[in-house]
Amino acid sequence: MTLPHTALKPAHLTVLAPREPGSHRTVRRDGEERGPQPPHLRRDLRHADAVEAEQPPHRPAPIPTGRERELEAITKLCSARSSPSTSVLVQGDAGSGKSGLLRAAVEEIRGEGDTVVSASGDALESGFAFGLVRQMFEHLVRAEGGSPHALLSGQAAAAAPLLLGTAGGESAEDLPVEELLRGLYWLAVNLTTTGRLIIVVDDLQWADRDSLRWLHFLLRRAGNLPLVVLASLGPEPAGEGAETTGAVMRLLRHQLVLRPLDDEAVAALAENALGAAADASFSAACRAATGGNPFLLRALLRTLRAAGAVPDARTAGELTRDPLPGVGRAVQGLITSFGPDALAAARALVVLGGSADVLLLSGVAELGEGATRDAVHGLVRAGLMTDTGESVGFAIPLVATAFADEVAPSLRHELHARAARLLLAQDAPLEEVAAHLLHAPLGVPGAAEVLHSAATQAAQGFRVTEAVALMRRALREGVDDDRRATLLTGLGRAELATSVPDAVRHLERGLELSRDATERTVAARALSQALFTLDRYPEGLAVLRSTSETLRQVDAVNALRLEVDFLYGSASMPASAPAVLPRLQELRLSDAEGSGAERPLAALLALRTLMAGEDPDEVVALARRALSGGLHPGGDDSLVYLGAIHALGAAGQSELALSYADSAVDEARAQGSALTYAFALSARAAVRLRLGHVQECRADAEATLEVLGEIGVGRDCARSVAATAALMDALAKQGDVEGAAVLLEKGWLGGDLSGHWVNDYVLLARGRLRMAQGRTREALADFLLCGHRTSARKLPGAGVLAWRPEAALAHAALGERDAALALAREELARARRWGVPEFEGVALRTLGLVTGGAEGLALLREAVEILEGTPGKYYHAQAAADLGALARTAGELPEARIHLQQAAGIAHQIGATVVAEAALAELRALGYRPRTRAFSGVEALTPAERRVADLAAQGMTNRAVAEHLFVGLRTVEVHLTNAYRKLDIDGRPGLARALARTD
Incomplete structure (x- = not known):
C-alpha cells in the first residue's frame, strides 16, 4: 500500500548547522556560511555572525523512529572512502519519512571541511527555471557588500548572472543554458576545494526541468570529485518533467525504498509520544488506521496525546470512529500540496461516502474527466486514494474520517446538492439520492418527492431512524397540505419508536391536515396509542371517537376499526x-x-x-x-x-x-x-x-x-x-x-x-409485597380493593387476577378464619366453573392452607396433583412446598421430603428464591443437609446484566448491544462493568468463559 504524507518543507535552503566547531563550511537556511572562512569572504559576514550569536544552540537532527536500518545503510554508503563520489536516492510514499531521514543522514556523514547545500522541490515552483539551483547557491554566493570571487572564479563565473541577477551587463536569460550548466558545474567544483560537497535534494519529483538538467550534468561528470548527492523521490503525477527525472534517477548509484512501519516501530512511536507502553491491540489499530505511515502516525499520536488518551484496547476501538482534528488538518495540507484539482476531487469523494466512479466524482467536483483522472492519479500515487478502474476510494481509514471533518459545511452542502442532481439524472436508487438531499440546501428540484419516497422505503424496511430523518428533511421543503399531512403522519408513526412526545405533536398536525379516510384512520390510531402511552387517556379516547364518527358515513370499516380501539x-x-x-x-x-x-x-x-x-x-x-x-x-x-x-x-x-x-x-x-x-x-x-x-x-x-x-x-x-x-x-x-x-x-x-x-x-x-414486609392488614386492604375494582369491571373470574387466594391467606394470618374460608371456597367454586385446571389447583392450595389438619393435607395433595400437569410452575412449587411443610408437621416424613425436594428444585430453576429457601429450611428441619444455592458468580448477575453480558460474549460491540436492546450506550457500559466485577474478570476476554461456568 502506498502511503500519504504532508510536511511543511521550506521552498528554499534548509538549515544544516555543524555538530561541533571545525573548519568545514555549512550553509544555513539564510544562505550564510559558518566555520573558518576564506579571508575575502570572512569580512562580508560580520553582520551574519552577530545574528547567529542570538540563535539558540543547534540540536542534532533526531533519528527517525522506525528508520534506523535505513539510516545505517545510507551512512555506510556515504562514509566509505573507496569512491570519492557517491549518490543515494530515497524513495517512498508521501509521509514515509524521507525528509527526516535525509536530515539525519547528513548529520551522520558530514565531516571536517565538508560543505552542505540543500533544496526542496515544490509543486507550485516547478516551473521556475533553475529554481532548485537558486535555493542551493544564491544565498551562498551573495555576501553583503562584497563579491564572491573565490566561488565564481574561472569558468564558474558563467553562473553569476543566474545567482546574482546580473554580471557585466548580462542577465541569465541572455546566456545559453549550456553555458549556465557549465558555470554551475564549476561552482560545485570550487566548493570541493576544502572537503566534500554534500548536495541534498528533497522531493525530487517537483524539481524544475533546468535544475534536473544541471543535476544530470553534474552526476555525469562527477568522476573523482568528492561529491555526495542525497535525494528523495515521492509520488508525482505524470508530467513533462517525468522523463528528465527518470534520467537523473538512473544516475543515482544507490536506491532505497521506504516501506510502511511495522508493529514494533509503531509501538515505539506510540510509547515515545504518549509516555506509556502501548498495548498490542493499540499498536495494531494505529498501524491499520494509518497504513504504517510515519507522518500520519505522528499526527494521530499528537492528537491522542492532546486528548490525554491511553494507548490501550479501548482507545484502539475508537481510533477511526470520530474525526481527529489534528490529523484532518495534516491530511488536508498534503492534499492541497497536490494542487486545487486534487483538493476538489478529495472533497467530492468525502460527500460521496468515500467511494465513487470517476464520472460522478468529476461531476460533483466540477472538473473535467481528464482533470479528475489526473488528480486521482496523483492522490493514488501519494497513497491517499485507490483506483480499481471501476471506482475511486480513500486508501486509509484515518484519511477518510479525518479529512471529512475539514470540508466546510457550506461547501459540503453544495457538493451534496450537485451529487443529488447528478444521481437523480442517472436514475440512481432513491436512497442514494436522498442521502445527499439530507445535507443539501433547500430548493433542489424534486427534493420533497424523493425524500418522501425514500422515507417510505426506509420505514417499510424498518430503518426507523433513517425514515425519521428523511421525513423531517422533506417537511422543510415547500410542500402542499396533502403531502404535508402524509409526511407528518408517517413521521409521527416512525417517532413512536424514538420519541413518543414528538410523535404526538406531529400526529396531531397530520390528522388535522389529512383529508384521506385511510390516512386519517392511521393517524388517529397512532395518535391515540401515543396518548395512551403517555397516560393521556381522555385525549386519546376523544381522538378515536371524533375520527370514527366523521368516517362512519364514508368508510364504515375504518370507522369500526377506530371504534374497537x-x-x-x-x-x-x-x-x-x-x-x-x-x-x-x-x-x-x-x-x-x-x-x-x-x-x-x-x-x-x-x-x-x-x-x-x-x-x-x-x-x-x-x-x-x-x-x-x-x-x-x-x-x-x-x-x-x-x-x-x-x-x-x-x-x-x-x-x-x-x-x-x-x-x-x-x-x-x-x-x-x-x-x-x-x-x-x-x-x-x-x-x-x-x-x-x-x-x-x-x-x-x-x-x-x-x-x-x-x-x-x-x-x-x-x-x-x-x-x-x-x-x-x-x-x-x-x-x-x-x-x-x-x-x-x-x-x-x-x-x-x-x-x-x-x-x-x-x-x-x-x-x-406488604405481606412479605409483615404489613398484613395493609396487604389485605390492597387485595380487597383489587377485588372490588375487578368486580366493577365485570372481570371477577378466577383467571383474571387471583386476589381471593391472597386475601384469604391474609385473613388467615390475622386469625380471621371464617373470612378466609369464605373467600377460599368462593375461589374454588369460580375456578371449577371456569374449568381451567391451573386456577383450580391454586384455589385448592389456598383452601388447604386455610383449613389445615388432615383435611387441609388432602386438599394440598389434590392441588399438587392438578398443578403438576399445568404450565404454572410457580404455583406448583408453592403447593409442593406447602404440602411438604404440612406433611412434616403431621409426621409424614418421607412424603414431606419428596415434595420439599421437588419444590426446591422447581423454585430454584425458575428463580423463585422465597419458595426455594422455605423448602430448604423445611428439609433442614427434617435433618437433611441439601446443597444451598450459591449467590455468586453467574447467579449474582441481574437479568439485565446477564442479557448484556450474553450479547457481549457473542462478540457484539457495546454500541451494537445498545441498538439491539434499544437502550443507551451508557446503560450497556454500566451493566458490563457490574458483570465484570461480579464475575471477577477484567473485561471481555474472559466473559464467555465466566458465563459458561457451572454453579
Whole structure:
C-alpha cells in the first residue's frame, strides 16, 4: 500500500548547522556560511555572525523512529572512502519519512571541511527555471557588500548572472543554458576545494526541468570529485518533467525504498509520544488506521496525546470512529500540496461516502474527466486514494474520517446538492439520492418527492431512524397540505419508536391536515396509542371517537376499526367503562368479517367473553383469531392485541400466549421500533410471571423500563407502571423485598392509585409485597380493593387476577378464619366453573392452607396433583412446598421430603428464591443437609446484566448491544462493568468463559 504524507518543507535552503566547531563550511537556511572562512569572504559576514550569536544552540537532527536500518545503510554508503563520489536516492510514499531521514543522514556523514547545500522541490515552483539551483547557491554566493570571487572564479563565473541577477551587463536569460550548466558545474567544483560537497535534494519529483538538467550534468561528470548527492523521490503525477527525472534517477548509484512501519516501530512511536507502553491491540489499530505511515502516525499520536488518551484496547476501538482534528488538518495540507484539482476531487469523494466512479466524482467536483483522472492519479500515487478502474476510494481509514471533518459545511452542502442532481439524472436508487438531499440546501428540484419516497422505503424496511430523518428533511421543503399531512403522519408513526412526545405533536398536525379516510384512520390510531402511552387517556379516547364518527358515513370499516380501539380504551377506565358496555355487547365478529377490522374486533370480543366468565374455549378461539397475524399485524400497534394475550393466559393457555409474545419481541426488534419492542416485552413479562418464570419475567420487565425511558415515557405512565408492578412482584418472589419497596416508591405507587385497570394488578403486587414486609392488614386492604375494582369491571373470574387466594391467606394470618374460608371456597367454586385446571389447583392450595389438619393435607395433595400437569410452575412449587411443610408437621416424613425436594428444585430453576429457601429450611428441619444455592458468580448477575453480558460474549460491540436492546450506550457500559466485577474478570476476554461456568 502506498502511503500519504504532508510536511511543511521550506521552498528554499534548509538549515544544516555543524555538530561541533571545525573548519568545514555549512550553509544555513539564510544562505550564510559558518566555520573558518576564506579571508575575502570572512569580512562580508560580520553582520551574519552577530545574528547567529542570538540563535539558540543547534540540536542534532533526531533519528527517525522506525528508520534506523535505513539510516545505517545510507551512512555506510556515504562514509566509505573507496569512491570519492557517491549518490543515494530515497524513495517512498508521501509521509514515509524521507525528509527526516535525509536530515539525519547528513548529520551522520558530514565531516571536517565538508560543505552542505540543500533544496526542496515544490509543486507550485516547478516551473521556475533553475529554481532548485537558486535555493542551493544564491544565498551562498551573495555576501553583503562584497563579491564572491573565490566561488565564481574561472569558468564558474558563467553562473553569476543566474545567482546574482546580473554580471557585466548580462542577465541569465541572455546566456545559453549550456553555458549556465557549465558555470554551475564549476561552482560545485570550487566548493570541493576544502572537503566534500554534500548536495541534498528533497522531493525530487517537483524539481524544475533546468535544475534536473544541471543535476544530470553534474552526476555525469562527477568522476573523482568528492561529491555526495542525497535525494528523495515521492509520488508525482505524470508530467513533462517525468522523463528528465527518470534520467537523473538512473544516475543515482544507490536506491532505497521506504516501506510502511511495522508493529514494533509503531509501538515505539506510540510509547515515545504518549509516555506509556502501548498495548498490542493499540499498536495494531494505529498501524491499520494509518497504513504504517510515519507522518500520519505522528499526527494521530499528537492528537491522542492532546486528548490525554491511553494507548490501550479501548482507545484502539475508537481510533477511526470520530474525526481527529489534528490529523484532518495534516491530511488536508498534503492534499492541497497536490494542487486545487486534487483538493476538489478529495472533497467530492468525502460527500460521496468515500467511494465513487470517476464520472460522478468529476461531476460533483466540477472538473473535467481528464482533470479528475489526473488528480486521482496523483492522490493514488501519494497513497491517499485507490483506483480499481471501476471506482475511486480513500486508501486509509484515518484519511477518510479525518479529512471529512475539514470540508466546510457550506461547501459540503453544495457538493451534496450537485451529487443529488447528478444521481437523480442517472436514475440512481432513491436512497442514494436522498442521502445527499439530507445535507443539501433547500430548493433542489424534486427534493420533497424523493425524500418522501425514500422515507417510505426506509420505514417499510424498518430503518426507523433513517425514515425519521428523511421525513423531517422533506417537511422543510415547500410542500402542499396533502403531502404535508402524509409526511407528518408517517413521521409521527416512525417517532413512536424514538420519541413518543414528538410523535404526538406531529400526529396531531397530520390528522388535522389529512383529508384521506385511510390516512386519517392511521393517524388517529397512532395518535391515540401515543396518548395512551403517555397516560393521556381522555385525549386519546376523544381522538378515536371524533375520527370514527366523521368516517362512519364514508368508510364504515375504518370507522369500526377506530371504534374497537375506543371501546377497548374506554373499558380500561372506570369512568368511561359503563357507557360503552352496551355497545360492546352488541358487536359480533360478523360485523367485520373479511375486513381490516376483523382481527382487532376478535381481540375485543375475547375480552368480552372473558368478562362473562363461562367459556374459556371461546376466549381462546377469539384470541387466536385476533393474533393470527401476530401481536402487531401489518404494523398495527393497537393495544387491543395485548388484551388478547392476557385473555389467553386467563383461559389457561399461557404457553400459547408466550409463543405469541416471543414472536412479537423478535419481530419488534427486527423492525427497530422501540415502543413496539417495549409493548412486546411488557406482554411477555406478564405471561412469564403467570407461568412462574420469575427470573425471565424480571429480565423482561427491567428491559421494558429501560426502553420506555429511552423514548420519553415516564415511570408514572401505564406501560411503565405495568412493567414496574411485574418487576416488583418478581423481586418479592426472589426475596428482594427492599428492592421491590424501592420500585414502589420510585413509581409513586404507594398511595391512592388511578382507576386504570393496570393499577388493579399493582394492588395485587403491592399486597404481596406488604405481606412479605409483615404489613398484613395493609396487604389485605390492597387485595380487597383489587377485588372490588375487578368486580366493577365485570372481570371477577378466577383467571383474571387471583386476589381471593391472597386475601384469604391474609385473613388467615390475622386469625380471621371464617373470612378466609369464605373467600377460599368462593375461589374454588369460580375456578371449577371456569374449568381451567391451573386456577383450580391454586384455589385448592389456598383452601388447604386455610383449613389445615388432615383435611387441609388432602386438599394440598389434590392441588399438587392438578398443578403438576399445568404450565404454572410457580404455583406448583408453592403447593409442593406447602404440602411438604404440612406433611412434616403431621409426621409424614418421607412424603414431606419428596415434595420439599421437588419444590426446591422447581423454585430454584425458575428463580423463585422465597419458595426455594422455605423448602430448604423445611428439609433442614427434617435433618437433611441439601446443597444451598450459591449467590455468586453467574447467579449474582441481574437479568439485565446477564442479557448484556450474553450479547457481549457473542462478540457484539457495546454500541451494537445498545441498538439491539434499544437502550443507551451508557446503560450497556454500566451493566458490563457490574458483570465484570461480579464475575471477577477484567473485561471481555474472559466473559464467555465466566458465563459458561457451572454453579
